[in-house]
Amino acid sequence: xxxxxxxxxxxxxxxxxxxxxxxxxxxxxxxxxxxxxxxxxxxxxxxxxxxxxxxxxxxxxxxxxxxxxxxxxxxxxxxxxxxxxxxxxxxxxxxxxxxxxxxxxxxxxxxxxxxxxxxxxxxxxxxxxxxxxxxxxxxxxxxxxxxxxxxxxxxxxxxxxxxxxxxxxxxxxxxxxxxxxxxxxxxxxxxxxxxxxxxxxxxxxxxxxxxxxxxxxxxxxxxxxxxxxxxxxxxxxxxxxxxxxxxxxxxxxxxxxxxxxxxxxxxxxxxxxxxxxxxxxxxxxxxxxxxxxxxxxxxxxxxxxxxxxxxxxxxxxxxxx
Amino acid sequence: xxxxxxxxxxxxxxxxxxxxxxxxxxxxxxxxxxxxxxxxxxxxxxxxxxxxxxxxxxxxxxxxxxxxxxxxxxxxxxxxxxxxxxxxxxxxxxxxxxxxxxxxxxxxxxxxxxxxxxxxxxxxxxxxxxxxxxxxxxxxxxxxxxxxxxxxxxxxxxxxxxxxxxxxxxxxxxxxxxxxxxxxxxxxxxxxxxxxxxxxxxxxxxxxxx
Numbered sequence: 001x002x003x004x005x006x007x008x009x010x011x012x013x014x015x016x017x018x019x020x021x022x023x024x025x026x027x028x029x030x031x032x033x034x035x036x037x038x039x040x041x042x043x044x045x046x047x048x049x050x051x052x053x054x055x056x057x058x059x060x061x062x063x064x065x066x067x068x069x070x071x072x073x074x075x076x077x078x079x080x081x082x083x084x085x086x087x088x089x090x091x092x093x094x095x096x097x098x099x100x101x102x103x104x105x106x107x108x109x110x111x112x113x114x115x116x117x118x119x120x121x122x123x124x125x126x127x128x129x130x131x132x133x134x135x136x137x138x139x140x141x142x143x144x145x146x147x148x149x150x151x152x153x154x155x156x157x158x159x160x161x162x163x164x165x166x167x168x169x170x171x172x173x174x175x176x177x178x179x180x181x182x183x184x185x186x187x188x189x190x191x192x193x194x195x196x197x198x199x200x201x202x203x204x205x206x207x208x209x210x211x212x213x214x215x216x217x218x219x220x221x222x223x224x225x226x227x228x229x230x231x232x233x234x235x236x237x238x239x240x241x242x243x244x245x246x247x248x249x250x251x252x253x254x255x256x257x258x259x260x261x262x263x264x265x266x267x268x269x270x271x272x273x274x275x276x277x278x279x280x281x282x283x284x285x286x287x288x289x290x291x292x293x294x295x296x297x298x299x300x301x302x303x304x305x306x307x308x309x310x311x312x313x314x315x316x317x318x319x320x321x
Numbered sequence: 322x323x324x325x326x327x328x329x330x331x332x333x334x335x336x337x338x339x340x341x342x343x344x345x346x347x348x349x350x351x352x353x354x355x356x357x358x359x360x361x362x363x364x365x366x367x368x369x370x371x372x373x374x375x376x377x378x379x380x381x382x383x384x385x386x387x388x389x390x391x392x393x394x395x396x397x398x399x400x401x402x403x404x405x406x407x408x409x410x411x412x413x414x415x416x417x418x419x420x421x422x423x424x425x426x427x428x429x430x431x432x433x434x435x436x437x438x439x440x441x442x443x444x445x446x447x448x449x450x451x452x453x454x455x456x457x458x459x460x461x462x463x464x465x466x467x468x469x470x471x472x473x474x475x476x477x478x479x480x481x482x483x484x485x486x487x488x489x490x491x492x493x494x495x496x497x498x499x500x501x502x503x504x505x506x507x508x509x510x511x512x513x514x515x516x517x518x519x520x521x522x523x524x525x526x527x528x529x530x531x
Contacts, residue, residue: 002340003510021490023452030451033337033471033510037378037411040335059385061335061378096422096442097379098472120448120472143449281334281386282362 003032004231006223007161012140014163026143028165034098034121034145035166035233038062038256042246042277043100043235045069045260047083051269052091058273062098062120064258065091070127070174071261071302074312080128082110085117092118100147105318106132108141115144121166123147126317127173127260135321139163149237151184151315153191154214157224158321160232161216167230169254170315171238174261176304178245180315181238185252188234192224199225229253238315241266241301243279243292250283267300326356327528329521330370333360334386336378336411337509341517344509345374348517354525364395372405372524375412377471377507380442383415384431393433400435403530405500405523407516413496413503414440414474436501437480444475444492444505456506458487458495461515468494468506475505500527 008028017024041061046052052063067083068076082103092099098120103110105124110131114122124137126149136159139146145165150156156167169188171181198206199222211221223231236249237258246257257280263269275295282288331341338360345358361367373396375383387393400406400416408416416436421427423443445452451472455465468489476493479485487495487504494505500523508516 002343021454023454025450025452027453029469029510030453030471033469033507034448034451036337036340036510037471039337039339039378040333041379041382056381059382061382092447093424096425096428097381098448115449118447118449145448277382277385278389 003029003036004223004227005029005032006231007217007220009140009163012163014140014142014144016143031145031165032232035147038098038166038235039233040281041256042273042280043256043258044263044273045258046091046264048087049090049094051264052095054270055263055273056095056097058270059277060097060273061256062100063091063095064100064102064123066102066127069261069265070314071176071265072174073127074174074305082107082114082128085113088114088117088119102128103137104128105130106135106137108137111137111142115142119144121145121147124164125149126170126314130317133321136162136318147235149315150188151319152187153224154216155319156188156230156234157214157216157220160230161220164232166233166235168235168237168258171236172307172310173238173314174305175239175307175310176241176262176302177307178239178241178248180307181236181240181249182252184238184315185236185249185254188230189253192228192230195221195225196228239304240276241304242296243275244289246276247279247283247289250280256280261302265302268297272296272300327354327524328356328370329358329372329374329524330361330366331358331374331376332383332412333362334378335382336376337507338376340507340509341374341376341409344514344517345521348514348521351514352518352521354521362390364390364392367392367395367399370404371528372407372520373399374520375406375408375415376509377410377412380411380414380420381428381430383411387415387433388431393431397433397435400433400501403500403527405520405527406502407520408436408501408503409507409509410471410473410505413505414442416501416503420474436496436498436503437483438476438496438503439478440474441477442474443472444477445470445473448472454489456487456489456494460486460519466508466515467511467513469510470494470506473505
């Protein structure tokens with residue numbers, strides 16, 4: 001089996017067996033398997049049908065439906081909540097690729113509504129205003145798979161133990177600056193290298209110390225160390241704006257990328273979307289990444305924000321839980 | 322002189338590429354076949370392989386990339402010339418002569434087109450409807466094969482040269498047409514390499530005949 005099933009909750013409520021039909025839904029294999037189908041792809045943030053169609057046409061592997069793009073969430077201030085159900089339904093009727101939607105951290109009932117609506121994956125996201133500062137959603141109760149953000153290994157493993165089927169770096173959403181996403185993926189990679197070397201040395205005591213430090217089980221630390229990577233698919237997110245940004249994060253070992261404000265806050269969204277898809281697939285071929293860069297115009301890119309002077313650091317939301 | 326080593330290519334654009342590489346390696350090991358498994362993304366790589374696997378993922382993305390890279394005609398010609406090909410889920414959609422979506426209907430999606438089937442995308446529904454089910458596949462022996470269906474398609478029309486090799490709930494979910502196998506489910510996720518072994522046998526026969 002190439003999909004790790006580590007930490008699956010026995011008897012999880014999200015698993016639905018139909019004995020008559022001989023089928024079972026909502027298993028860890030199906031949830032993590034869905035995320036595996038997204039690999040090497042680009043998930044694009046959209047706020048309406050028109051943008052979703054541009055994204056699909058450009059080769060997006062899925063669309064993420066929001067009420068406002070992260071850049072506009074920052075500008076608007078106030079409380080950011082899940083998107084209008086009507087908009088999600090319109091997009092579901094208009095495109096053939098999977099639809100993801102965001103709910104607030106800890107907001108189990110926003111997530112329930114998204115599940116019933118038919119979202120293919122739910123992003124419990126720090127871009128929205130957290131509804132619970134202490135806890136995240138217990139995701140094993142859902143048939144729908146979840147993706148969560150993480151800025152280090154401990155956060156990632158805690159989310160996986162709660163049932164996340166996919167992890168993405170948090171980055172700093174809506175800034176147009178990829179630096180925070182780079183920091184987060186390097187952090188996760190370095191921490192995995194550390195436990196991998198303990199695993200290779202057969203040093204269980206060090207793995208146990210890591211489990212205590214990360215506040216997770218020994219089993220998930222040992223599995224991660226054995227695999228030498230997260231036991232679920234890991235995407236880059238936060239600040240990706242250009243094809244070269246996407247290639248950079250793929251070269252750092254990400255399985256795919258999310259592009260938030262970078263496409264639809266630019267003045268060349270259709271071209272830019274196509275170019276980011278191309279650079280994500282051919283991330284290790286500098287000639288093709290250059291071709292992709294030629295498809296976009298830097299004068300039309302999202303100008304971006306200085307991450308040092310932000311009033312709101314979204315990446316810090318939900319990090320201690 | 323010995324023939325060059327057997328090479329299986331896995332289309333490396335998008336999707337569960339590494340899982341198909343692993344399942345093929347497992348099949349090679351179980352059959353004691355000496356060979357290599359490579360990612361293929363460029364037309365010249367497609368010319369070199371003895372057999373090709375089109376993985377699961379999003380077929381719209383894979384066909385958009387294949388069109389940009391001008392690899393659709395290369396794959397079409399090699400498959401028409403007899404190279405064995407296995408397409409799983411999105412890969413079967415890529416091989417079909419026509420695809421439409423259950424909800425959205427006709428789309429402008431380009432396919433390779435060698436497999437004489439019409440395919441309905443997302444035929445079983447959205448991700449919440451994704452399921453595992455045991456399948457009876459005579460070609461793989463008596464014990465059932467675990468079908469992993471993720472937003473899976475189904476075959477709605479099959480041409481006269483197409484052999485149906487598996488059904489679920491009355492729908493056609495796996496077919497064979499000469500050198501082409503297509504499955505609506507993901508044999509690469511079953512932890513059971515029998516389907517990949519079947520494909521490998523076709524590749525060995527093809528090489529012997531060359």
